[in-house]
Amino acid sequence: MTQTTERKVxxxxxxGVMSGPxxxxxxxxxxxxxxxxxxxxxxxxxxxxNGTMMAFALATIVILCVGxxxxxxxxxxxxxxxxxxxxxxxxxxxGAFAAGVALLIGSWGIAAGSLGGAVSYASDLLxxxxxxxxxxxxxxxxTVLIGGLATFFTIRGIRISAxxxxxLELVSVFIIVVLLVAALAWLGPDAWDPAQFSFxxxxxxxxxxxxxxxILGFVGFSSADALGREARNPHTAIPRAxxxxxxxxxxxxxxxxxxxxxxxxDELGEVASPLQAINDxxxxxxxxxxxxxxxVAASFFAVVVAPLNVVGRIVYVMGKEGIVPERFGRTHExxxxxxxxxxxxxxxxxxxxxxxxLAGTHPMDIVVWVDTYGTxxxxxxxxxxxxxxxxxxxxxxxPNRLVWVCAVVAVVAMAYVFFxxxxxxxxxxxxxxxxxxxxxxxxxxxxxxxxxxxxxxxLKNVGNTxxxxxxxxx
Numbered sequence: 344m345t346q347t348t349e350r351k352v353x354x355x356x357x358x359g360v361m362s363g364p365x366x367x368x369x370x371x372x373x374x375x376x377x378x379x380x381x382x383x384x385x386x387x388x389x390x391x392x393n394g395t396m397m398a399f400a401l402a403t404i405v406i407l408c409v410g411x412x413x414x415x416x417x418x419x420x421x422x423x424x425x426x427x428x429x430x431x432x433x434x435x436x437x438g439a440f441a442a443g444v445a446l447l448i449g450s451w452g453i454a455a456g457s458l459g460g461a462v463s464y465a466s467d468l469l470x471x472x473x474x475x476x477x478x479x480x481x482x483x484x485x486t487v488l489i490g491g492l493a494t495f496f497t498i499r500g501i502r503i504s505a506x507x508x509x510x511l512e513l514v515s516v517f518i519i520v521v522l523l524v525a526a527l528a529w530l531g532p533d534a535w536d537p538a539q540f541s542f543x544x545x546x547x548x549x550x551x552x553x554x555x556x557x558i559l560g561f562v563g564f565s566s567a568d569a570l571g572r573e574a575r576n577p578h579t580a581i582p583r584a585x586x587x588x589x590x591x592x593x594x595x596x597x598x599x600x601x602x603x604x605x606x607x608x609d610e611l612g613e614v615a616s617p618l619q620a621i622n623d624x625x626x627x628x629x630x631x632x633x634x635x636x637x638x639v640a641a642s643f644f645a646v647v648v649a650p651l652n653v654v655g656r657i658v659y660v661m662g663k664e665g666i667v668p669e670r671f672g673r674t675h676e677x678x679x680x681x682x683x684x685x686x687x688x689x690x691x692x693x694x695x696x697x698x699x700x701l702a703g704t705h706p707m708d709i710v711v712w713v714d715t716y717g718t719x720x721x722x723x724x725x726x727x728x729x730x731x732x733x734x735x736x737x738x739x740x741x742p743n744r745l746v747w748v749c750a751v752v753a754v755v756a757m758a759y760v761f762f763x764x765x766x767x768x769x770x771x772x773x774x775x776x777x778x779x780x781x782x783x784x785x786x787x788x789x790x791x792x793x794x795x796x797x798x799x800x801x802l803k804n805v806g807n808t809x810x811x812x813x814x815x816x817x
Contacts (some may be wrong), residue, residue, distance in 0.1 A: 363580050365502065366567040366796070368509030370588035372649035373563030376595055377515035377642030377656035381618050384600040389612045393539050398550045402557025403593030406564060406757040408749035409725045410589050412732035413565045414582035415746060421577035422640050424660035424806075425568045426728045431806025433731030438806050440666065442731075443657055444787040445723035448780065450650035450657075452717020453563055454493075457646040459709030461489050462696070464640030466706070471633045473535060479700055486696045493647040494689025496654060498675065498682045501573050501575075504648050511641035516595070518638035522622060522631075523602040529625040536605040555763045558756060560596065561715075563646070564589050564652045575797070601648045608743040647692070653690075654688045655681035664804035666794065671723030712772060715764070719780040722757045729753035734788055 387395045416422075416429035427443030434442075462485045469476035476485065496504040527534040567574075567584040574580050603611050606621050616619040622635055659681035662672025675682040699709050729750040736743035768774050794801050 351535055362575060363584060365509060366503040366570060366574055366580055366584035367588050368505050368512060368565040368568060369649050369652065370584050371592060372512050372645035373450075373566040373653070374561055374588070374592050375457060375512075375563075375642045375646035376560075376592045377512070377519050377639055378457070378646065379560040380596065380599040381616065381639050383556050383594075384603050385611050385614070385617045387553035387600070388604065389797050390546065391553035392544070392546060393547065393555060393604065394545035394547070394550040395604060395792060396539055396597050397545065398553030399557045399560075399593065399596040399600050401550070402554050402561065403589065404597070405554070405752055406561040406593070406783050407586065408752040408756075409729065410585045411749045412729050412746060413568060413751065414585055414737065415741070416728070416733055417568050417581045417585065418578050419470055421574070421581070422568065422660070423573075423656040425657055426565070426724045428660065428806050429568075429656050429735075430724075430727050430731040433734035434727065436802040436805040438509070438731060439725070440725040440788070441784070442724045443661060443666075444784060445720040445727070446658055447654055447720070448783055449562065449717045449720030449724060450566070451692065452652040452713055454647050454650040454654070454688070454717075455711045456713030456715075457479035457643045457650075457707040458486060458490050458493070458644035458692055458696050459699075459713065460684060461640055461647060462486050463710075464636055464643060465489060468633060468636045468640055471636060473506060477615050479703075482700050482706060483659070483697050486693055486700065488643060490647070490689060490693035493644065493651060494685060495692075497651045497685050497689065498678060499676050501570065501652060504652060505626055508645040508649050511645045515638040515642040515645070519599070519618065520595075521597060522618060522627065522635060525627065526602055526606045526621050526625050530605060534605060539601055539604060541598045548553055551759075552650035552763060554756075555639070555760045557596070558716050559654055559762055561589065561592065562718055563650060563653075564592070565651070566649060570652070570656070578742050595730055601604060650691075651685060651688055655685045658684040660768055664807070665798065666791075666805065667800040690766050712776065715773060718775050719764075719777060722761055723784075725755040727756050729757075 382393055387398050391398050413426070413429065416432065420428060420432070422428040422471070426446050427439055431441035462482055465485050466476045468480060475481075496507050565585050565644075567581050567588070569578075570581070601633030603617050603621065603644050606624060607614065607617060610620065611617055618635060618639070619632070622632060658667055658671050659674070660672075661667045662669055662681075662684075664672075671681065671684050673683070674680055695713065696709055697705075699712075700706070704712075732746050733743060735741075736746050764773075765777050
């Protein structure tokens with residue numbers, strides 16, 4: 344007697360629906376430039392002083408090197424697997440799995456950490472309108488509402504989540520640019536600050552340390568590559584989205600750093616909220632303060648949504664290939680999104696933030712701690728794709744002199760960023776986060792080693808379920 348099993352056909356991802364601006368929105372929302380501008384320049388200024396602009400400029404160059412290598416792959420492989428699939432082309436299944444897990448840690452960590460930032464600024468915004476949104480209960484309610492809304496958008500459809508991210512990030516950046524331009528106009532002739540263009544007295548060690556924070560301000564910039572199946576003309580549109588988003592955000596960072604130093608001077612390293620300090624210094628209308636707070640809150644929310652999209656698609660491809668249970672390799676029949684993993688990743692971010700809030704953690708500390716955890720993932724993934732780029736182009740006979748240069752810059756920079764985050768040993772709990780990251784990677788590799796021992800045929804699929812064939816896993 345034979346038994347037949349009816350396998351459910353995967354509806355697949357929604358193909359060819361993402362426009363260029365929507366891809367750029369995914370990339371820029373993952374970066375969250377408004378949130379970075381609100382804090383990072385002040386942190387870099389403490390060590391780099393008038394070299395803050397230089398630190399951002401050098402960080403932009405490093406990120407463009409990483410981006411160039413990613414685009415080498417993206418021009419040839421329209422993949423939903425992002426760096427997981429790309430690294431497989433050069434470093435095989437082991438390297439691909441390491442890159443995939445690292446990118447999952449990075450994307451989920453940034454989403455969960457940024458949820459804390461969205462909650463913090465939403466609380467501040469409500470307080471400006473007279474709502475006493477303070478205390479643990481309020482913060483937990485906001486965490487559940489904001490995290491739940493972000494999860495809903497990612498499940499509801501890639502276009503709606505990308506458009507929400509696009510609108511929120513455009514609004515946020517516009518608000519901040521208005522403030523910065525108004526500040527320069529308020530300065531008048533004093534808006535020209537030649538000291539920022541001089542190397543005299545610039546502490547280069549501080550600039551190097553500032554580069555670390557500058558590079559961290561770009562993590563997630565390549566996330567548009569996870570939309571290879573859903574993009575229109577992906578071989579052209581995705582490389583453009585990656586490179587142009589890095590360039591535009593880099594210019595924005597440099598401009599914002601210049602303006603903050605020109606307006607606040609040495610006070611930049613002392614104020615809790617530089618943008619709010621500029622707002623007060625130049626005498627913006629009373630109504631602008633809540634608009635500014637809303638802008639930063641919107642940026643944090645956008646960066647909760649965008650990385651969750653990446654998590655969903657990487658696990659979706661892993662499910663197709665049998666690296667994770669195959670049920671994760673199917674999409675929602677109506678929305679055509681990888682809903683199963685999103686229904687785990689979104690609530691997991693909410694649960695983590697709620698636990699930390701119950702432990703008495705301030706929401707902005709959640710941003711620092713959990714984003715740091717996620718950043719280690721991005722650093723490993725970027726270093727691996729850089730190395731894979733060299734191997735891939737050599738095997739394929741592609742001229743790779745520029746790839747070599749970019750790869751060396753990227754790997755050295757990522758190694759330096761890692762070292763700078765662990766030495767000198769930072770205070771608790773930042774000092775234990777590298778060990779949590781390594782433990783997570785080892786735990787994930789237990790799955791890989793089990794597959795290699797028990798289902799070695801699965802490893803042949805790694806990196807081959809991309810581009811043209813993503814339907815029907817069962």
